[in-house]
Amino acid sequence: MQQSTERKALLEALRVRLAESPVVALLGARQVGKTTLAEQVAADWTGPTVIFDLERSNVLKALQSTPEKLLAESVGLVIVDEVQRLPELFALLRPLCDDRKRKAVFLLLGSASWDLVKGVSETLAGRIQFVDVSGFSLTEVGVERQDRLWLRGGFPRAFLAETTAAWERWMENFTRTFLERDIPGLGSKVAPASLGRFWRMLAHFHGQTWNAADLARSMDVSVTAVNHYRDLLTGTFLLRVLPPWFENLGKRLVKSPKVYLRDSGILHHLLGLGEMLELRTHPRYGASWEGFALEQCLIAHGEREAYFYGTQRGAELDLLLLRRGRRWGFEFKCTDAPKTTKSMHVALDDLKLEHLWVVYPGSLRYEMTEKITALPLREIGHPRA
Ligand SMILES: Nc1ncnc2c1ncn2[C@@H]1O[C@H](COP(=O)(O)OP(=O)(O)OP(=O)(O)O)[C@@H](O)[C@H]1O
Ligand SMILES: [Mg+2]
Known part of the structure; x- marks a missing residue:
């Protein structure tokens, strides 16, 4: 029996939101631990709880045939797992939320973004709060396991696998199930082999600017097709598309x-890397760090208002976060002792950053200039100027 890793911040976020809203949605990729979190919330719930797991066909059928009755009669915490299987539910939840005699709160779990699930759109606007869940964070697993988290990624079973061979088998199985079962389950007609090829190709483009025409040419498919593949992987929380920052600075900007593949373990699996030594000597080493540190930064600070910045002349900033009216800059550098670069000064100046942190794998925080600090990844949650 594998040990359970505590996910305090997520459990707390769920509890707080369930106290505030009639519906809370917990969304994240397959296998990140959504059901486990929901079960933990249910175990601590004072009052009745009920779980509808729509992945079980008898439960799905029951909810399809008499949804109003089942939902309206529910009291306490009502968990609906794999909610994307029954999009009709959202319209039914709305009157329940607005019923002043309501006796239930709903926790919906989903592994596809609602843009992918037809018919959801704005139905529950104003009544729902969202909690995003990714794989394990560095805070959850502990800093002493940073390399393992980076190499294997944050999916609990992948991270906790006893051996590299077991990790590889898990990854193989996960990617295959995703392509052959989960994607068709969302109603997509995309051929698993084509999406799989795109996924592997993206591993080589990890951390680069999106160029649909290039990818379409290399894969010999249409631009529309690669854009569709991209949306499928983004909507299932496996791909991060970081938008470019734009403002009129009188410079030509990258648009x-x-x-990035969101999980570093999947990236490494698709690149055929299973050991730290192989990663350290691989050409995508720096890009892998960049993606890993970026995801940890977004787990710590939230995903909204996050951009990258690039000028056609080559100045770049890996991540710009707009927080409380301030502009924070992050660079992710996989070196032992980061140094300032011209590009950092350009970004500071162009973007009027309050501060720029250079996030690296080491353990020492140090000031490089008044506005640039070298920051160990383990301190990403509290950067301080
Ligand atoms: N905090 C944790 N510590 C240890 N193992 C965990 C943890 N959370 C989840 N797991 C393990 O990871 C696997 C996936 O977890 P879970 O079923 O909760 O994920 P899920 O997001 O609901 O997956 P799916 O989308 O496939 O339903 C399970 O084997 C579970 O035991
Ligand atoms: Mg589940």
């Missing part, structure tokens, strides 16, 4: 987004 395409950057793309």
